[in-house]
Amino acid sequence: MDCKFLNELGTVTMNDEVVRKVAGFAALECYGIVGMAAKRTTDDIVQMLGLDNIGRGVIVRIDGENRAEVDLYIVVEYGISISAVAETLIDTVKYKVEYLTGVKVKNVNVTVEDIRV
Numbered sequence: 001m002d003c004k005f006l007n008e009l010g011t012v013t014m015n016d017e018v019v020r021k022v023a024g025f026a027a028l029e030c031y032g033i034v035g036m037a038a039k040r041t042t043d044d045i046v047q048m049l050g051l052d053n054i055g056r057g058v059i060v061r062i063d064g065e066n067r068a069e070v071d072l073y074i075v076v077e078y079g080i081s082i083s084a085v086a087e088t089l090i091d092t093v094k095y096k097v098e099y100l101t102g103v104k105v106k107n108v109n110v111t112v113e114d115i116r117v
Contacts (some may be wrong), residue, residue: 001063001068002014002015002016003019003059003062003068003101003102003103004066005037005066005102007117010057010081012105012109014101014102015111016060016062016068016083018101019062019070019097019103020058020076021058022057022058022096022097022100022101023044023058023072023093023096023097024036024057024058025068025096026093026095026096027058027072027089027092028059028076029092030085030088030089030092031080031081031085031088032076032077032081032084032085032088033074033075033076033077033085033089034058034074034075034076034077034116035074035075036056036057036058036072036073036075037057037074037075037113037114038056038057038073047106048077050076054077055071057074057114058070058071058072058073058087059071059073062103063106066103066104067103067104067105067106068097068103068104068105069106069107069108069109069112070087070093070094070105070108070109070117071108071109072093072108072109072110072111073111073113074089074110074111074112074113075112075113075114075115076077076112076114076116076117077116078115078116078117079115084103085110086110089108090108090110092093093105093108094108
């Protein structure tokens with residue numbers, strides 16, 4: 001679903017793919033995140049995604065009030081506190097999405113798919 005904003009000059013329409021990419025790049029900036037992950041549904045194998053497919057590790061749902069719910073599927077570095085990484089990740093993604101796109105974030109859900117050395 002697209003986001004629409006009204007201002008004094010007209011209407012701005014933003015595709016949810018933009019929000020997905022902003023959230024994905026913001027997640028990769030966080031310490032302890034090795035990459036984004038996409039799980040293949042056929043055999044439950046986790047694939048690590050490159051920068052070309054950064055949005056595939058992110059799911060964004062936008063409600064009727066232009067508020068987003070963001071789901072992140074990540075791969076973390078071994079030896080790092082997962083709870084600390086997740087807390088930082090949630091704060092960073094929420095801030096970056098709201099600041100760069102203007103879309104209010106209702107919540108951010110983090111799923112750790114794998115750990116890499």
